[in-house]
Amino acid sequence: MRPARFQEFAVETLMKAPDVQAAEPWQEEGRPFGVHITFTTGSQLWAAITAASTSDKYDRPEVPVMDEPPVEVPVPELYEDGKITPARAEQYLAAMFTNAGNAEIAHVYAYTSGEMAAEPNTHPGVGLVFHSESKIFILFQHTARAGQGKGGQPFDLQSAF
Incomplete structure (x- = not known):
């Protein structure tokens, strides 16, 4: 799945998540695709x-590869004392994408926690591996606590938000 189509899928999927108030496409300089998520706490x-792919040629039409979607997983608790940590957000978002029932997705994982966790200092995020062998990487960039900043201005990645 290519980034533009994944962005649409991510917004649609996250809008169905119980702890998500809003999800919308987002971009900033140097990052043409992204998602801005507002949780129910604000x-x-x-x-x-x-994205990365060894076989997909972007100068040709995309050909989705379908197979069995991942087996559903329990949705972890997102909040701890009313706040979200990057590790909790990773696990929650990974569960939402795993449980979406998308036949293109082979596997979803959290970067800093779970079975495929990388080095402890890895930037937080979520990875998806597709049956086509392409990969999508969702890298956490900014956070804001409820009511922080004018109009929800993004801040550097916080330890809890």
């Missing part, structure tokens, strides 16, 4: 979307 997360 906390916000801005995440960039990037």
Whole structure:
């Protein structure tokens, strides 16, 4: 799945998530694809979307590869004392994408926690591997606590938001 189509899928999927108030396409300089998520507490997360593929040629029409979607997983608790940590956001978003029932998705994982966790200092985010062998990376960029900043201005990634 290519970034533009994934962005649409991400917004649609996250709008169905029980702890998400809003999800919309987002971009900033150098990051043409992303998603801005507002959780039910008013906390916000801005995440960039990037991709990698060894076989998909972007100068040709996209050909989705379908197979069994991932097996559903329990949805973890998002909040701790009314706040969200990047690790909790990773697990929650990974569960939402896993449980979406999308036949293009082979596997979803959190960067800093779970079975495929990378080094402890890895930037937080979520990865998706597709049956086509392409990959999408959702990199957490900015956060804002509820009521923080004028009009929900993004801040550097916080330890809790």
